[in-house]
Amino acid sequence: MKVLMLGWEFPPYFAGGVGMVCYHLTRALCQQGVDITYVMPFGPTMVRSDYMKILIADNLFPRLRLQLKEVPTLLGAYTSESSYEHDFKQYLMSSSPGGRTKALYGPNVFQEALLFAEKVKLIAQLEDFDVIHAHDHWTFPAAVAAKKATGKPLVVHVHITEFDKTGGNGVDQRIYDMERQGMEAADLVIVVSNFIKNRLMQNYGVPEWKIRVVYNAAEPTTDLNDYTCKIKETDKVVLFIGRVTLQKGPDYFVEAAKKVLHFDPNVKFVLAGTGDMLPRLIERAAQLGMADRFIFPGFVNRDEVMRLNKIADVFVMPSVSEPFGLVPLEAMAQETPAIISKQSGVSEVLEHVLKVDFWDVNDIANKILAVLHYGALNNQLKQHGLVEVRNMTWDKPASSCVTIYGELLRMKR
Amino acid sequence: MVAVCFYFQVHQPFRLRKYSIFDIGQNSDYFDEKKNSEIIRKVASKCYLPTNKILLDLIKNNDGKFKVSFSISGVALEQFERYAPEVLHSFRELAKTGCVEFLNETYFHSLSYLFDKEEFSQQVKMHRDKIKDLFGQEAKAFRNTELVYNNELANFVQGMGYNAIVAEGADHILGWRSPNFIYTPKAVGSMKLLLKNYRLSDDIAFRFSNKGWSEHPLSVEKYASWISDVNGNGNVVNLFMDYETFGEHQWEDTGIFEFLKRLPAEVMKNPDNSFVTISEAATLYPSVAEMDMHSFVSWADVERDLSAWLGNPLQNSAARELYKLGRLVKATDDKALISDWRKLTTSDHFYYMCIKWFSDGDVHKYFNPYDSPYEGFISFMNALNDIAIRVREIANKDVSVFNHVKALTLVTEQGTSMSQGKVCESPAEKLYETIMNDPESFMSKINSSKADDSDSLFDQK
Numbered sequence: 001m002k003v004l005m006l007g008w009e010f011p012p013y014f015a016g017g018v019g020m021v022c023y024h025l026t027r028a029l030c031q032q033g034v035d036i037t038y039v040m041p042f043g044p045t046m047v048r049s050d051y052m053k054i055l056i057a058d059n060l061f062p063r064l065r066l067q068l069k070e071v072p073t074l075l076g077a078y079t080s081e082s083s084y085e086h087d088f089k090q091y092l093m094s095s096s097p098g099g100r101t102k103a104l105y106g107p108n109v110f111q112e113a114l115l116f117a118e119k120v121k122l123i124a125q126l127e128d129f130d131v132i133h134a135h136d137h138w139t140f141p142a143a144v145a146a147k148k149a150t151g152k153p154l155v156v157h158v159h160i161t162e163f164d165k166t167g168g169n170g171v172d173q174r175i176y177d178m179e180r181q182g183m184e185a186a187d188l189v190i191v192v193s194n195f196i197k198n199r200l201m202q203n204y205g206v207p208e209w210k211i212r213v214v215y216n217a218a219e220p221t222t223d224l225n226d227y228t229c230k231i232k233e234t235d236k237v238v239l240f241i242g243r244v245t246l247q248k249g250p251d252y253f254v255e256a257a258k259k260v261l262h263f264d265p266n267v268k269f270v271l272a273g274t275g276d277m278l279p280r281l282i283e284r285a286a287q288l289g290m291a292d293r294f295i296f297p298g299f300v301n302r303d304e305v306m307r308l309n310k311i312a313d314v315f316v317m318p319s320v321s322e323p324f325g326l327v328p329l330e331a332m333a334q335e336t337p338a339i340i341s342k343q344s345g346v347s348e349v350l351e352h353v354l355k356v357d358f359w360d361v362n363d364i365a366n367k368i369l370a371v372l373h374y375g376a377l378n379n380q381l382k383q384h385g386l387v388e389v390r391n392m393t394w395d396k397p398a399s400s401c402v403t404i405y406g407e408l409l410r411m412k413r
Numbered sequence: 414m415v416a417v418c419f420y421f422q423v424h425q426p427f428r429l430r431k432y433s434i435f436d437i438g439q440n441s442d443y444f445d446e447k448k449n450s451e452i453i454r455k456v457a458s459k460c461y462l463p464t465n466k467i468l469l470d471l472i473k474n475n476d477g478k479f480k481v482s483f484s485i486s487g488v489a490l491e492q493f494e495r496y497a498p499e500v501l502h503s504f505r506e507l508a509k510t511g512c513v514e515f516l517n518e519t520y521f522h523s524l525s526y527l528f529d530k531e532e533f534s535q536q537v538k539m540h541r542d543k544i545k546d547l548f549g550q551e552a553k554a555f556r557n558t559e560l561v562y563n564n565e566l567a568n569f570v571q572g573m574g575y576n577a578i579v580a581e582g583a584d585h586i587l588g589w590r591s592p593n594f595i596y597t598p599k600a601v602g603s604m605k606l607l608l609k610n611y612r613l614s615d616d617i618a619f620r621f622s623n624k625g626w627s628e629h630p631l632s633v634e635k636y637a638s639w640i641s642d643v644n645g646n647g648n649v650v651n652l653f654m655d656y657e658t659f660g661e662h663q664w665e666d667t668g669i670f671e672f673l674k675r676l677p678a679e680v681m682k683n684p685d686n687s688f689v690t691i692s693e694a695a696t697l698y699p700s701v702a703e704m705d706m707h708s709f710v711s712w713a714d715v716e717r718d719l720s721a722w723l724g725n726p727l728q729n730s731a732a733r734e735l736y737k738l739g740r741l742v743k744a745t746d747d748k749a750l751i752s753d754w755r756k757l758t759t760s761d762h763f764y765y766m767c768i769k770w771f772s773d774g775d776v777h778k779y780f781n782p783y784d785s786p787y788e789g790f791i792s793f794m795n796a797l798n799d800i801a802i803r804v805r806e807i808a809n810k811d812v813s814v815f816n817h818v819k820a821l822t823l824v825t826e827q828g829t830s831m832s833q834g835k836v837c838e839s840p841a842e843k844l845y846e847t848i849m850n851d852p853e854s855f856m857s858k859i860n861s862s863k864a865d866d867s868d869s870l871f872d873q874k
Binding site for chain 2: 259352362363369376
């Protein structure tokens with residue numbers, strides 16, 4: 001089975017969870033004997049060189065039978081028009097000292113996607129493959145072009161939609177159209193949860209028969225054993241990790257903290273991540289008299305995420321809208337009980353977690369306190385959560401994809 | 414000669430509502446009045462009323478030859494009184510026929526025998542009084558919650574004046590022996606032990622509507638022939654099952670009501686067959702052997718042991734803390750408080766905390782009013798914490814109660830509480846601590862939490 005896979009990001013440089021998903025999924029697919037040609041646009045200049053160097057140095061991809069093709073672009077996972085313009089300026093400023101301007105494909109991100117499509121159309125005609133598998137909407141024009149040029153079947157993989165990012169307010173019509181055209185042109189659509197499946201049926205008019213749910217899996221992590229830190233001597237630690245934006249519900253975390261502290265003052269809250277809501281939340285925490293109870297470490301890297309997960313007594317993901325949600329899995333892998341929003345895809349698969357409605361601040365606080373104070377509950381969630389996460393391996397979604405590729409080929413006949 | 418002995422279990426717990434930590438010390442409405450009343454009314458119309466009507470007709474049309482036995486938990490009776498008195502009325506009609514026996518059990522359908530034998534005796538006595546009061550019967554036969562049974566329990570129950578008891582006919586106990594005879598519990602003297610024929614019982618209770626079962630659809634002729642086959646190889650076929658089998662677990666459209674209506678006549682076509690109640694079977698047939706059941710056996714799940722209720726640390730910890738509080742609660746002499754505590758002893762609360770996900774886990778999920786076992790545990794522990802506070806408040810007002818509680822704490826093993834806040838893992842131990850140390854600060858904590866709860870997200874927006 002040969003697959004032409006289109007994606008916009010890939011580790012070690014990636015903006016959201018989708019880059020990691022692409023990495024683990026392609027790796028597991030290769031192990032199951034699938035030949036993948038992964039085509040992605042360039043990242044911004046400052047990313048590009050490092051990115052390529054690491055790929056070449058690592059020599060990881062030939063072994064995994066994964067070829068990497070690159071096409072220059074400024075696209076990023078969470079690019080909005082304004083942040084694109086920012087990147088664009090950076091890109092221009094970083095031009096090589098010889099004065100030679102780097103090739104640019106267009107004045108804005110939408111045009112970029114169309115130019116990416118032109119490139120991919122050419123690549124598709126040169127490459128040998130059976131099916132096209134495209135991740136997220138920026139690659140959809142390219143995917144549609146590749147399908148038109150070759151007549152090969154197409155599956156698009158939806159990790160998130162414009163509705164989830166914006167909370168339904170201020171949906172960008174052009175992004176919506178791009179998403180919808182990709183879904184319509186596709187022979188099948190992979191979604192990461194029933195949560196997204198319902199979204200596609202309700203907001204994008206995708207018929208149910210066309211949708212396949214493939215849940216993500218957990219990333220294998222190393223155990224930090226008994227790593228601990230100074231705060232733990234006096235306080236218990238409640239943790240939030242994620243972009244500090246409306247979608248992730250960090251404001252509900254802050255409000256729940258107030259209620260927790262009323263019952264138990266010896267708790268510290270760590271709100272890790274950055275985003276447009278951060279200044280407001282720091283102010284809010286101070287306003288509620290919790291300045292000394294809150295730690296805002298800002299952006300945290302992979303290693304710091306692991307350490308935070310290890311020291312935390314409970315992890316909270318109060319997302320307003322979470323198509324899947326990989327972060328609680330990382331906490332559970334470090335034996336930290338997780339409280340997750342019912343408005344998340346991952347809540348469809350996890351049993352050994354506590355589930356809350358994101359808006360129910362009382363219930364979030366109730367459950368934080370229960371985990372902190374009922375030892376039997378704490379142990380049970382730790383032990384069973386760890387086992388549950390260890391069983392969520394990437395070969396499961398990979399074999400689902402292989403089955404779907406088979407379906408695509410049969411549909412074509 | 415083979416007699417069919419039907420015993421139906423009727424039980425409905427007082428389900429807990431989602432009782433949060435923020436309810437502790439604020440209100441003591443632990444039980445979900447709305448959900449409980451809805452369920453009682455729903456099951457009444459789907460099962461209790463139509464099935465009672467069928468049984469009444471069968472008894473009348475068979476000149477007293479058709480007989481059945483019931484065990485109805487006290488908490489179910491209480492809810493009938495409250496939410497569906499017509500159900501109680503229809504059971505009374507059945508009692509009047511003289512063909513229906515009512516067994517005794519623990520009033521609260523509890524596992525109290527395992528934790529507190531004094532409490533067990535009190536709950537059995539409450540149930541005995543209730544049954545006598547409602548149906549005019551002095552029960553001589555006993556069934557323990559979920560058929561939890563062993564030698565020692567039989568001995569204890571015989572000491573309370575019962576001369577027959579029922580248990581699960583589990584394969585690992587019976588071995589080559591048949592459940593279709595009457596036995597005597599080991600070293601218990603004259604008491605009779607009736608064992609459930611789980612194959613024939615489960616054919617009705619679990620497999621009746623299973624289209625994947627090779628005997629589906631089950632006709633009365635076929636079933637009656639299986640009963641007749643026991644002739645020459647047994648005295649009594651014990652068909653023990655949840656009464657909710659009729660109309661609730663097996664819906665009306667499966668044909669379960671028609672099956673029940675036609676079964677007695679079909680069984681009695683064979684003149685060697687008859688129907689008996691539990692006590693009649695115990696009187697009619699001699700014991701063929703002593704039955705040694707040293708370990709606890711129940712009728713639940715594939716394991717037929719206690720693991721459905723006491724199989725994981727959540728369940729064990731919740732049960733331990735519940736019974737630890739018991740003596741302190743009773744020391745207050747406060748009727749409402751004692752009644753609330755006793756409603757928490759109902760075994761269903763522990764069943765909801767089961768996390769055996771596979772095979773039987775599905776059955777657990779079906780009966781579980783919570784989204785997950787963890788939800789059940791949290792509400793239960795929160796309610797226990799509130800009960801501890803109520804004990805404390807009563808003790809604070811009444812010197813004699815205070816001294817009584819204090820006396821109990823002195824003879825109780827002291828432990829450390831996990832929490833510095835007001836919720837804790839072991840409410841009983843927390844209570845010991847606070848009652849021994851400074852009651853004032855404890856009370857002020859409760860009171861201050863009442864005053865300052867307005868700063869919610871919704872007030873801000």
